[in-house]
Amino acid sequence: MNQPISLQQAQGFAFAFTNHPAGRSVIAIIFAFVVFAIFIAVIGRDPIEIYTKMFEGTLGSKVGLSEVGVRMIPFVLTALAAAIPARVGLINVGGEGQLYIGAWAATGVALYVDIGTIWLMLPAMAIAGFLGGAIWGGIAILLRHWRNVNEVISTLLSNYVAILFVNFFVFGAWKNPTGFGYPYTSNFEFESILPSIFDTRLHLGLVLPIIGIIATYLFLSRTRWGANMRAVGGNPDAARRRGIPVLRYIIIAMLVGGGLAGLAGMSEVSGIQHHLRPGISNNLGFMGFLASWMANHNPIAIIGTSFLIAAIVVGGDILQFSGDLPSAAMLILIGLVLFSVLGFRRLERKAE
Amino acid sequence: MSDVWLVLGGTLTGAVGPGISVLYATYGELITERAGRINLGTEGSMLMGACFGFIVTVETGSVTVGVFAAMAAGAGLSMVMAYLVIYRDTNQLATGFALTLFGAGITAYAGRGYVDSIIGGLNPISIPLLSEIPKLGQALFQQDILAYIAYVLGPLLFLGLHYTRAGLSLKAVGESIEVAFAAGRNPHVIQIAALAAGGALAGLGGAQLSLGLTHTWSEGMTVGRGFVAVGLVIFAIWSPLRAMVGAFLFGGAIGLQLQLQTVGAPVSPFILDMLPYLIILFVMALWSRASARAMPEGLKGVLKATT
Numbered sequence: 001m002n003q004p005i006s007l008q009q010a011q012g013f014a015f016a017f018t019n020h021p022a023g024r025s026v027i028a029i030i031f032a033f034v035v036f037a038i039f040i041a042v043i044g045r046d047p048i049e050i051y052t053k054m055f056e057g058t059l060g061s062k063v064g065l066s067e068v069g070v071r072m073i074p075f076v077l078t079a080l081a082a083a084i085p086a087r088v089g090l091i092n093v094g095g096e097g098q099l100y101i102g103a104w105a106a107t108g109v110a111l112y113v114d115i116g117t118i119w120l121m122l123p124a125m126a127i128a129g130f131l132g133g134a135i136w137g138g139i140a141i142l143l144r145h146w147r148n149v150n151e152v153i154s155t156l157l158s159n160y161v162a163i164l165f166v167n168f169f170v171f172g173a174w175k176n177p178t179g180f181g182y183p184y185t186s187n188f189e190f191e192s193i194l195p196s197i198f199d200t201r202l203h204l205g206l207v208l209p210i211i212g213i214i215a216t217y218l219f220l221s222r223t224r225w226g227a228n229m230r231a232v233g234g235n236p237d238a239a240r241r242r243g244i245p246v247l248r249y250i251i252i253a254m255l256v257g258g259g260l261a262g263l264a265g266m267s268e269v270s271g272i273q274h275h276l277r278p279g280i281s282n283n284l285g286f287m288g289f290l291a292s293w294m295a296n297h298n299p300i301a302i303i304g305t306s307f308l309i310a311a312i313v314v315g316g317d318i319l320q321f322s323g324d325l326p327s328a329a330m331l332i333l334i335g336l337v338l339f340s341v342l343g344f345r346r347l348e349r350k351a352e
Numbered sequence: 353m354s355d356v357w358l359v360l361g362g363t364l365t366g367a368v369g370p371g372i373s374v375l376y377a378t379y380g381e382l383i384t385e386r387a388g389r390i391n392l393g394t395e396g397s398m399l400m401g402a403c404f405g406f407i408v409t410v411e412t413g414s415v416t417v418g419v420f421a422a423m424a425a426g427a428g429l430s431m432v433m434a435y436l437v438i439y440r441d442t443n444q445l446a447t448g449f450a451l452t453l454f455g456a457g458i459t460a461y462a463g464r465g466y467v468d469s470i471i472g473g474l475n476p477i478s479i480p481l482l483s484e485i486p487k488l489g490q491a492l493f494q495q496d497i498l499a500y501i502a503y504v505l506g507p508l509l510f511l512g513l514h515y516t517r518a519g520l521s522l523k524a525v526g527e528s529i530e531v532a533f534a535a536g537r538n539p540h541v542i543q544i545a546a547l548a549a550g551g552a553l554a555g556l557g558g559a560q561l562s563l564g565l566t567h568t569w570s571e572g573m574t575v576g577r578g579f580v581a582v583g584l585v586i587f588a589i590w591s592p593l594r595a596m597v598g599a600f601l602f603g604g605a606i607g608l609q610l611q612l613q614t615v616g617a618p619v620s621p622f623i624l625d626m627l628p629y630l631i632i633l634f635v636m637a638l639w640s641r642a643s644a645r646a647m648p649e650g651l652k653g654v655l656k657a658t659t
Contacts, residue, residue, distance in 0.1 A: 091445055093392075093445075093449060143633070143637055147636075147637035147638075147640045148640035148641055148643070148644050149633065149636050149637050149640050150586065150655050152392075152445060152582075152655070153579070153582060153583040153586065153633075153636065154633060154636075156392075156576070156579045156582075156583075157576065157579060157580065157583065157629045157632060157633055158629075158633075159576075160575065160576045160626075160629050161626050161629050161630065164622045164623070164625050164626045165622070165626070167622045168620050168622035168623055171620075171622065172620055172622075283453070286449075286453060287453075289446075289449065290446070290449070290450055290453070293443065293446040293450075326460065326461055326464060328456070328457050328460030328461050328464075328571075329457060329461050330457070331453050331454065331456055331457025331460070332454060332457040332458055332461065333457075334450075334453065334454075334457075335450050335451070335453055335454025335457060336454070338446070338447075338450040339432065339436060339442075339447070339450060339451075339454075342436065342440070342442040342443065342446065342447060342450075343436050343440040343442060345440075345442070
């Protein structure tokens, strides 16, 4: 009848697990948490206690879970902002800046365009955010195509410019006149705020990453255009010989990627902050980039990696609040997780 | 008109200090890239150098020990990079970028208690005679010791790259790992050494920032200088002498911005702060075609800019 599984079966299962990409990632993540536990122990804290607090504050309660969900919104969007250009071979490290510009554009519409009804206002802000991020990302493509400037450098440096650009407005023309001198814009009116859902801090911006993931997945895996993008990313010369308009795909991929990061900015100001201020992002775009690499740019896997990073960040906030660890320590953990996931990936035998 | 001369003179004086930290990081990244690797963790190594150089100086009271600690910290971070990209074949750009965030995390954590610390730090040394040259002398020859080392290091690196066996090995690996291996060189050892040197120099650049220029530590104080260095290496067409031009251009942009703020130019400081980044992008765009031709073969797979 039911035999206990034999040693061979157990070995076979273990082998299958350690050979499957998802299985290897799980082992890698556990490894990273173990290394971080050693770090916690070295600085004289109890790792079990720290991890328990993190777990209780994130996955262990309804409030914690909803907070993780809130954080996932920008991570998923900025991860897609890296993943979609990556499909055509572009490296978009500018999600942070594109997010800021998207937030700026959405704020501009919210404060200075008189639309009135929430049904038109929110879509208008989303479009503005998308366009802002897309144009900001598009500059990198302009520089790349006409002046041979590699997009890694241009997107990296444009992050710093975007942050200063937002500061220029919130410390200057857009500063709230009744804000006691703080560098905030005026608060948004009711019609510019994404309504909250399920009686939590979760807000309607949640539909953005959901649509983003589904659309990206279907587009990339089910359409001819998605297959063409993969061809462009694999070998642009071969793709060109097959008659694929390579440049058009590169432009569109970058504009859509930048646009999604811009949407993340719109969702942050409209769903969470309700005004624009300096430092709205605090590395959201950078961590989205890491989430995309951790997921190997696979849109479905991005859900998992964004969830993991969101949980770590929320857990870090809990620890910061309780005075256990400064939230900067979470950057160390996220770095360890990424190194580990990348390092545990199977080495492909290169054809020599 | 006298205002213009005042601003220009001040810019020149103000250009050298901020330029030196970027120059070290650029030298370091240049060595790394000549060996066929690109390290976006340069920004992280700079932060490590700035932070641990400062901490060790506070704790030991010796700025010399601090400077060496900064180099060790920068090199230590780039060794993580070396293991992952060379032995685990991970993506260089993603690994380097993650390393920068990792370094930002470590330094933010380790440096918390030192934000208000006061140090003697590195102080300017006047070179007799040379420092009395009008305008130029004060700008170039009234600097701290790290600046003088940086002046000499550029030409030395140039000679080393082109006329020593080590330099030729480095370039050979950057052009083709297979050919270098066939010629009896050990590509892994050379790339590890190049990454270590790159990290150490970036750490030194960070130390110049915290110990020499500002005498303070603050979280994230490099604000992208390590990434600027990666861009400058491309602008410099992988030549240490052109790297000096690029770094002082960046320093000049910072000097100009500070000068304009001092004389009360009617421009927002936030717009002026954009200047250094915009100027780097601008010069990269101007000289990009020459860079594309001179790029080491080993980098072409990673840093392509045409499709």
